[in-house]
Amino acid sequence: MTAPILAIEDASVDYGAFRAVDGATLRVRPGTITGLIGPNGAGKSTLFNAIAGEKELTAGAIRFQGKRIDDRSPDQVFASGLARTFQIPRPFAEMTVLENLMLAAPSQTGETFWAPILKPAAVRSEDAAVLGKAHEALAFTTLDRVAHEAAGRISGGQQKLLELARVLMSDPAMILLDEPAAGVNPALTEVLIDKIEALNARGMTFLIIEHDMDLVMRHCDPIIAMAAGQVIFEGNSEAALSDPRLLDAYLGDVAHA
Numbered sequence: 243m244t245a246p247i248l249a250i251e252d253a254s255v256d257y258g259a260f261r262a263v264d265g266a267t268l269r270v271r272p273g274t275i276t277g278l279i280g281p282n283g284a285g286k287s288t289l290f291n292a293i294a295g296e297k298e299l300t301a302g303a304i305r306f307q308g309k310r311i312d313d314r315s316p317d318q319v320f321a322s323g324l325a326r327t328f329q330i331p332r333p334f335a336e337m338t339v340l341e342n343l344m345l346a347a348p349s350q351t352g353e354t355f356w357a358p359i360l361k362p363a364a365v366r367s368e369d370a371a372v373l374g375k376a377h378e379a380l381a382f383t384t385l386d387r388v389a390h391e392a393a394g395r396i397s398g399g400q401q402k403l404l405e406l407a408r409v410l411m412s413d414p415a416m417i418l419l420d421e422p423a424a425g426v427n428p429a430l431t432e433v434l435i436d437k438i439e440a441l442n443a444r445g446m447t448f449l450i451i452e453h454d455m456d457l458v459m460r461h462c463d464p465i466i467a468m469a470a471g472q473v474i475f476e477g478n479s480e481a482a483l484s485d486p487r488l489l490d491a492y493l494g495d496v497a498h499a
């Protein structure tokens with residue numbers, strides 16, 4: 243078996259006294275589109291927060307391309323080629339779509355990811371390479387027509403595409419997508435899926451949290467399921483459809499809804 247690109251080893255994450263991720267172990271193989279499913283509150287987004295360096299582990303380890311990343315800051319994780327999108331897009335609403343992408347470029351000068359925000363002048367004088375890359379990301383995500391609109395004014399679906407464009411600015415080896423299709427109309431969802439498949443064909447690895455089961459079944463392999471902070475299943479779509487643990491987890495969710 244090939245070495246995993248991402249390995250979560252017995253990870254736990256707490257919010258105060260509440261354990262949101264409880265000894266989760268999972269591995270993502272390079273070149274896959276791996277699906278992460280599970281009922282609301284299972285700990286999926288919290289796990290993403292931990293992988294991305296935004297939330298500290300209480301126990302366990304996270305390795306990306308063989309190296310420990312659980313002690314790194316979000317900008318260090320992002321710069322190392324592991325990028326995440328947010329379940330609720332968080333663009334700088336007053337800035338244009340293009341400016342949002344310029345800000346997302348990891349600094350060429352070794353400064354921190356956030357330095358341009360503290361130094362707007364540096365953004366205005368940004369070099370042509372970053373601008374070229376931003377335009378490439380815009381064209382790829384079909385956002386070129388709204389490049390100069392305020393990011394807060396474009397549709398929710400376009401904001402999801404902007405999330406993808408934003409992470410592409412770092413040339414990631416792997417992207418974590420948190421519910422990319424949620425709230426996105428079917429036409430734009432198809433665009434998003436096409437882009438994910440195209441990037442995957444070029445070798446990019448994806449770990450995708452998604453509630454749209456049809457999307458997960460058609461595009462993700464393997465599928466990993468979490469419930470109550472733990473990994474309860476891993477397998478292909480066929481196995482997922484017939485696994486009683488998954489049925490139980492989702493029925494539990496409905497029962498508590």
Ligand SMILES: Nc1ncnc2c1ncn2[C@@H]1O[C@H](COP(=O)(O)OP(=O)(O)O)[C@@H](O)[C@H]1O
Pocket residue numbers: 257260262280281282283284285286287288289
């Ligand atoms: N910032 C937070 N503070 C306290 N509890 C949280 C916080 N974020 C999430 N939780 C709780 O942690 C659990 C896992 O949440 P989350 O990771 O968002 O689940 P999922 O993404 O699978 O729906 C839930 O019970 C949720 O209420």
Ligand SMILES: [Mg+2]
Pocket residue numbers: 286287288329
């Ligand atoms: Mg979530």
